[in-house]
Structure formats: structure tokens, C-alpha cells
Amino acid sequence: MAREFHRADRVADAMRRELAQLIQQEVRDPRLGMVNINDVEVSRDLAMAKVFVTFVGEDDRAKINTSMEVLNKAAGFLRSQLARSIQMRSVPRLHFRYDETSVRGQELSALIDKAVKSDRSHHSDDEEGEK
Structure with missing residues (x-):
């Protein structure tokens, strides 16, 4: 039997790919280092997305917290950029979480x-x- 792919899974995959490029190219905050997007979980109603991230080579908890603040403050901007690149009626709200x-x-x-x-x-x- 073939594996089912739900719309939320496809949206999450597309968002993960696009966010990786957008964060690297568009977010110009010097407090933000290299970001790895480990996973994106989109709610079933496509209203909210949890984006799980890690920071390459970063162990200092204070710097991680600062980077998380930067990402969460840029969430609205990133959402608007996603709306331009992904053809959807509405783009989920982004909530960044540090993946431990x-x-x-x-x-x-x-x-x-x-x-x-x-x-x-x-x-x-x-x-x-x-x-």
C-alpha cells in the first residue's frame, strides 16, 4: 500500500526548503549565525507552523536565545516572503523553536x-x- 502524503506534510516540506534559502539570503541581522532548519511541523488547518532550528557551531545558551529572538521577530517578514514564493491561499504563521x-x-x-x-x-x- 502506498504511503499517504497529507497536504500539511507537503506544505511543511516546501516551507523548509524555502525558509532555508530565505534565512540565508534575506535576514541580514549580524546576531544570527548559520541556521539549520531541522524540521517544520504544520498544523492540520495550515494556520500555524513550528520551525525547529539549530545553530551551527553554537553552544552558548545566551547567543542561542538571542538568535531565537531574531528569528521570531523576523517571522512576519519571512512569512510575507514565503507568500511570494509558495502559491497558497494563506501562509501559516511561523513560530521558531530551538531543536535540542x-x-x-x-x-x-x-x-x-x-x-x-x-x-x-x-x-x-x-x-x-x-x-
Whole structure:
């Protein structure tokens, strides 16, 4: 059976592609660094869109918060630019959210690496003790 594609999914995909270009080319705020758009979730009634973003090479929470403020203040401008490029009756309102999944994934990966290293050192100590 073929997978269903809902209109909200298609709109979200088109918005993700367009927003990536618009933020890079049109938003000229020096406080905003390189932005990755991880996902866009559009409500079923196409009235609101949550845009999940991360910032390349940025770990400082204060700078992340500043960048999020810049994006949310530019949301109206970006929405108007989207309306020009995407042919829709109405373009969803944009709400930018910081996506912590990649940061959390890196933390978990570091913990797993640490546990594996610790386990290997315990096994090598046990093998040396048996000889």
C-alpha cells in the first residue's frame, strides 16, 4: 500500500526548503549565525507552523536565545516572503523553536563512548589479573 502524503506534510516540506534559502539570503541581522532548519511541523488547518532550528557551531545558551529572538521577530517578514514564493491561499504563521535533539544526541553519544571505554578498561584489568 502506498504511503499517504497529507497536504500539511507537503506544505511543511516546501516551507523548509524555502525558509532555508530565505534565512540565508534575506535576514541580514549580524546576531544570527548559520541556521539549520531541522524540521517544520504544520498544523492540520495550515494556520500555524513550528520551525525547529539549530545553530551551527553554537553552544552558548545566551547567543542561542538571542538568535531565537531574531528569528521570531523576523517571522512576519519571512512569512510575507514565503507568500511570494509558495502559491497558497494563506501562509501559516511561523513560530521558531530551538531543536535540542542534536545537542542531546551528542551528549548521549559521549556518555556511551565513556561507558564503553570504562568497560574495556575493566575487562583488560580482569584479564591481566587472571594471568
